[in-house]
Amino acid sequence: xxxxxxxxxxxxxxxxxxxxxxxxxxxxxxxxxxxxxxxxxxxxxxxxxxxxxxxxxxxxxxxxxxxxxxxxxxxxxxxxxxxxxxxxxxxxxxxxxxxxxxxxxxxxxxxxxxxxxxxxxxxxxxxxxxxxxxxxxxxxxxxxxxxxxxxxxxxxxxxxxxxxxxxxxxxxxxxxxxxxxxxxxxxxxxxxxxxxxxxxxxxxxx
Amino acid sequence: xxxxxxxxxxxxxxxxxxxxxxxxxxxxxxxxxxxxxxxxxxxxxxxxxxxxxxxxxxxxxxxxxxxxxxxxxxxxxxxxxxxxxxxxxxxxxxxxxxxxxxxxxxxxxxxxxxxxxxxxxxxxxxxxxxxxxxxxxxxxxxxxxxxxxxxxxxxxxxxxxxxxxxxxxxxxxxxxxxxxxxxxxxxxxxxxxxxxxxxxxxxxxxxxxxxxxxxxxxxxxxxxxxxxxxxxxxxxxxxxxxxxxxxxxxxxxx
Numbered sequence: 001x002x003x004x005x006x007x008x009x010x011x012x013x014x015x016x017x018x019x020x021x022x023x024x025x026x027x028x029x030x031x032x033x034x035x036x037x038x039x040x041x042x043x044x045x046x047x048x049x050x051x052x053x054x055x056x057x058x059x060x061x062x063x064x065x066x067x068x069x070x071x072x073x074x075x076x077x078x079x080x081x082x083x084x085x086x087x088x089x090x091x092x093x094x095x096x097x098x099x100x101x102x103x104x105x106x107x108x109x110x111x112x113x114x115x116x117x118x119x120x121x122x123x124x125x126x127x128x129x130x131x132x133x134x135x136x137x138x139x140x141x142x143x144x145x146x147x148x149x150x151x152x153x154x155x156x157x158x159x160x161x162x163x164x165x166x167x168x169x170x171x172x173x174x175x176x177x178x179x180x181x182x183x184x185x186x187x188x189x190x191x192x193x194x195x196x197x198x199x200x201x202x203x204x205x206x
Numbered sequence: 207x208x209x210x211x212x213x214x215x216x217x218x219x220x221x222x223x224x225x226x227x228x229x230x231x232x233x234x235x236x237x238x239x240x241x242x243x244x245x246x247x248x249x250x251x252x253x254x255x256x257x258x259x260x261x262x263x264x265x266x267x268x269x270x271x272x273x274x275x276x277x278x279x280x281x282x283x284x285x286x287x288x289x290x291x292x293x294x295x296x297x298x299x300x301x302x303x304x305x306x307x308x309x310x311x312x313x314x315x316x317x318x319x320x321x322x323x324x325x326x327x328x329x330x331x332x333x334x335x336x337x338x339x340x341x342x343x344x345x346x347x348x349x350x351x352x353x354x355x356x357x358x359x360x361x362x363x364x365x366x367x368x369x370x371x372x373x374x375x376x377x378x379x380x381x382x383x384x385x386x387x388x389x390x391x392x393x394x395x396x397x398x399x400x401x402x403x404x405x406x407x408x409x410x411x412x413x414x415x416x417x418x419x420x421x422x423x424x425x426x427x428x429x430x431x432x433x434x435x436x437x438x439x440x441x442x443x444x445x446x447x448x449x450x451x452x453x454x455x456x457x458x459x460x
Contacts, residue, residue: 117304188260
């Protein structure tokens with residue numbers, strides 16, 4: 001391929017492989033490939049084993065669809081977690097962000113995307129049916145919808161809410177408002193509106 | 207040769223598409239009155255502290271500044287003009303307006319101003335926001351977008367014989383962009399021929415001469431609505447030569 005500018009098929013193959021990754025342009029793909037060429041053999045072996053390991057050992061949890069090494073992930077199999085709550089997130093990385101807060105001890109459901117008509121993604125392409133199965137088989141008291149506060153995330157939240165509301169389960173949505181360290185001057189209308197609507201009384205212990 | 211000097215300009219635009227780029231950037235696609243389709247990178251828009259992220263969401267009408275560079279342009283500032291709140295809070299309206307936006311995107315060209323197309327999109331979204339969605343409105347929009355881009359369907363003459371059509375049932379050919387007299391239908395086996403009932407033809411002619419105010423109270427049988435829908439959608443796909451991903455969401459009722 002002309003963009004990869006290499007006549008050695010093995011090198012071209014690796015450049016093309018890197019180029020297929022999100023956010024990697026042709027130049028970066030070339031740079032990474034030539035970095036690997038210069039890398040000691042042992043390090044390169046470790047790198048390739050790490051890549052293969054992802055495909056061989058990583059699967060999706062049969063309950064929450066999070067990435068896992070076992071059939072049931074560490075979070076779902078942990079008896080110390082609150083099994084009456086499920087937090088619905090778009091991607092596995094969102095779990096990492098929420099876990100970092102140490103403010104939530106319940107379970108999760110990963111949707112693996114959001115409803116996006118212009119990308120042809122509908123509810124049937126997401127793991128929403130898995131969530132419904134869990135609601136029927138487990139004793140869940142609260143669903144926390146933590147999709148991103150964008151139009152597509154909101155639409156997905158609305159869709160899930162419509163599905164779950166007949167089941168008489170408490171449905172909550174992550175609060176929306178001004179992020180720490182931001183300036184009101186630069187906040188967009190809907191963020192400010194949400195911040196005003198969800199304003200809270202100042203607590204003395206703050 | 208020295209690199210081209212960056213140029214900064216401002217415009218209004220409706221955000222129709224967002225794609226993530228790299229670690230925390232987003233590519234924003236807007237339809238604007240003065241520059242046609244505009245694509246730009248909003249740096250760090252995915253971060254919570256971003257000054258741009260909240261403004262650049264789908265179906266937001268914004269004022270923005272953009273810096274032209276040699277590669278993809280960079281969005282630098284944004285303020286919200288209007289947010290189409292009713293559409294954003296209704297799942298069905300979101301599905302229907304996604305189709306409307308996608309059709310507008312497919313007919314838009316980068317750096318090619320198309321003020322009538324922008325006005326049509328904006329007025330259609332305003333109309334839905336104020337009065338709701340209807341099949342009549344969608345068909346009116348589809349027909350107008352074809353007309354604005356120079357693909358107005360021929361509804362009065364046979365595209366084969368060029369004779370004025372007699373009142374009656376005929377066919378519509380997307381390849382030829384108009385009605386074909388039913389007498390010619392057997393001779394043209396290489397063309398896609400869609401049935402066009404007399405009432406469907408009258409409906410299309412009425413829409414063609416109509417405006418937003420006239421179409422709201424229009425009542426038409428479902429069979430003719432469906433025929434019209436098929437004709438216009440196949441005609442649009444025939445011109446853009448691509449499928450419209452959001453089309454399958456049009457009839458999804460939640």
